[in-house]
Amino acid sequence: MREGVLFEITKDGLETGLRGVPVGYCVTSFVDAYKGLSYVGRPIAELSNRDPMEVIYLLYYGEMGSKEQVARFQKDLNHRAHCKEATIAAIAALPRQGAPMDVFAAALLIAGMFEGTGNYREDCLNVIAKLPQIVAGIINTHAGWGTTPQPKPEMGYMENFVHMLNMPGKKTPELIQVMRLFNVIHYDHCGGNLSTFVGKAVASGLEHMYGSLAACITALAGPRHGRANQDCLEFVQSVLDEVGENAKPADIERLIREKLANNKLVFGFGHAVLRVEDARATVCYNYCQKHFATNPLVKIASLLRTEGSKVLKENPKISDPYPNIDAITGSMLMAAGFPYPNYYAVLFGLSRCVGVAIQIVYERLEARDGKGTPIIRPLYLYKARK
Ligand SMILES: CC(C)(COP(=O)(O)OP(=O)(O)OC[C@H]1O[C@@H](n2cnc3c(N)ncnc32)[C@H](O)[C@@H]1OP(=O)(O)O)[C@@H](O)C(=O)NCCC(=O)NCCS
Numbered sequence: 001m002r003e004g005v006l007f008e009i010t011k012d013g014l015e016t017g018l019r020g021v022p023v024g025y026c027v028t029s030f031v032d033a034y035k036g037l038s039y040v041g042r043p044i045a046e047l048s049n050r051d052p053m054e055v056i057y058l059l060y061y062g063e064m065g066s067k068e069q070v071a072r073f074q075k076d077l078n079h080r081a082h083c084k085e086a087t088i089a090a091i092a093a094l095p096r097q098g099a100p101m102d103v104f105a106a107a108l109l110i111a112g113m114f115e116g117t118g119n120y121r122e123d124c125l126n127v128i129a130k131l132p133q134i135v136a137g138i139i140n141t142h143a144g145w146g147t148t149p150q151p152k153p154e155m156g157y158m159e160n161f162v163h164m165l166n167m168p169g170k171k172t173p174e175l176i177q178v179m180r181l182f183n184v185i186h187y188d189h190c191g192g193n194l195s196t197f198v199g200k201a202v203a204s205g206l207e208h209m210y211g212s213l214a215a216c217i218t219a220l221a222g223p224r225h226g227r228a229n230q231d232c233l234e235f236v237q238s239v240l241d242e243v244g245e246n247a248k249p250a251d252i253e254r255l256i257r258e259k260l261a262n263n264k265l266v267f268g269f270g271h272a273v274l275r276v277e278d279a280r281a282t283v284c285y286n287y288c289q290k291h292f293a294t295n296p297l298v299k300i301a302s303l304l305r306t307e308g309s310k311v312l313k314e315n316p317k318i319s320d321p322y323p324n325i326d327a328i329t330g331s332m333l334m335a336a337g338f339p340y341p342n343y344y345a346v347l348f349g350l351s352r353c354v355g356v357a358i359q360i361v362y363e364r365l366e367a368r369d370g371k372g373t374p375i376i377r378p379l380y381l382y383k384a385r386k
Contacts, residue, residue: 014381018192019272024373026191027362028059028355036279037189048185048283052157053077055184056128059358080129081153081160083137087114088148091137100142100346101221105214107138108353112210120364123209124357132157135350136164139343143167158183161350169337174291178336179347181287182329185280186348188355190273195220195349199356200363201376209357216356217349226345226352228267233330233341235267236301245296252300252307260311268301268327269308270320277309277322284328292335301331 001008006022013021029039037044040058047055053074057065065073090110094103108127111134117123137148145166153160158180162171191197199216203209220226243251256266271278285305288298305323312321330344363373 017272018378024191024363025367026359027062027366028358029188029190031190031273033273033275036274036276036282037185039188044185044279045283048181048280050184052180052183055187056157056354059187059355060124077125077129078153080126081133081151083111083130083133084114087111088133088137090114091134092141092147094138094141096142096144099221100138100343101217101227101349103138103142104135104346104349105217105221107134108210108214108217112208112214116208116210118208120203120209120361124361127209127213127357128354129153131350131353132161133164135346136161139340139346140164140166143340143343156180167338167340172337175337178287178332178338181284182333182347183351185283185325186351188352188359191359194222194225195352196356196359200360200373203360203364204373204376206364206375209360212360213353213356216353220349220352221345226348228324229326229329229344229348230341232268232326233297233334233344236297236304236327236331239304240296240300243300245299247300247303249303249307252303253311256304256308256311260315266304266308266312268304268323269312270318271322271324274322274324275320277305278324278327280325281323281328284325284332285323288328288332288335292332295331295335297331298328298335301328 007020009021013019027040029037030041031037035043039047039055040062042058047058051070054065054070057070057073060073087110090113091103091107094106094110111127111130115126115130117126132153133148133151140146140148145168148166149164151160152163155163159176162176162179165171189196191200195216198219199212202215203212207215223231239247239252239255243255259266285302288295289302292298305327308323308327309321312318315321330341333344333347334341365372367373
């Protein structure tokens with residue numbers, strides 16, 4: 001390739017979802033096809049046990065903070081954590097019909113009306129701080145779980161979120177641990193995943209932070225993206241229903257072959273970038289083996305992990321025959337005591353907005369020596385319909 005050329009555009013590359021086409025820089029994270037996700041150069045496995053505030057600090061400032069720095073950052077965010085009453089009342093008045101992700105997008109637009117400052121950096125910090133209350137409000141409203149309690153951010157980022165959820169049943173320490181883990185591993189996934197790219201594209205027209213994040217959430221809502229964790233759980237449940245929790249590997253293998261023969265997807269497998277098991281999935285499999293090894297869904301998801309790859313590897317057209325993050329997170333949330341799959345994509349969004357907001361700050365205020373990236377405007381070639 002000529003010097004300075006990163007990518008050759010050929011006609012065959014058109015209408016293929018911009019796969020592998022470089023469009024800019026991401027300062028927060030990177031996805032290596034073989035090593036998986038890293039935040040600011042640190043593998044996700046190293047960070048998955050950290051406190052959410054430490055990881056948000058890392059993404060926001062580009063370095064690990066000292067204990068004092070993180071404490072100061074947390075204090076600042078704690079001051080920003082309470083939404084105005086008008087915001088919460090408007091979210092609580094949203095309709096309960098339809099998909100929770102639609103309520104999420106609407107809630108972000110509402111939050112922008114009452115909480116927006118028009119300053120990307122301020123709004124980034126504000127929205128990160130307020131997301132637990134906004135999202136608890138969305139879930140409580142949609143599920144009909146009643147009035148959202150006042151935030152207690154001093155409890156910790158995800159502890160506060162779980163505190164505000166009015167879910168029936170017991171909130172165990174394991175649930176909080178799993179919510180923290182889920183939150184940390186979903187913050188960011190480089191710059192080109194659909195929800196991040198869309199959020200940044202909308203911000204490139206100088207739309208404000210909340211509107212840009214509302215667009216990010218609608219992009220995340222689709223079954224090929226953020227909602228895949230719900231579909232994957234349904235898939236694991238359907239396999240469990242069919243073969244039972246004491247199934248042998250051969251039973252699972254037979255079922256996968258049947259599905260492929262019927263042109264069905266094997267959910268939880270494949271990725272546009274990764275060519276190995278998703279490092280985030282590995283973290284969750286390990287966590288589940290340690291804490292929920294006897295849970296029936298976890299047992300089936302673990303069998304699928306090996307049998308799925310074995311069968312999918314036989315098909316050369318499948319670029320990545322390994323489990324992705326969604327193969328296990330649904331089973332993990334169920335096992336941890338949050339049996340409400342309708343809200344799993346919302347939990348993904350609660351986390352993903354953090355990375356996208358920080359990437360928007362970079363693109364609007366720091367890129368190109370502070371000038372910001374220009375409005376997104378790729379080229380489409382004209383072609384007459386037949
Ligand atoms: C994730 C996914 C959308 C990536 O898509 P992609 O980059 O186009 O994947 P590939 O290049 O490997 O696809 C090549 C072919 O293999 C098929 N394929 C890929 N993963 C597959 C899977 N898990 N089960 C069955 N077929 C699969 C594709 O449908 C495609 O078939 P086609 O040529 O007939 O259209 C895809 O692997 C998928 O649909 N996986 C199952 C759903 C899922 O787990 N989603 C969560 C994503 S994090």
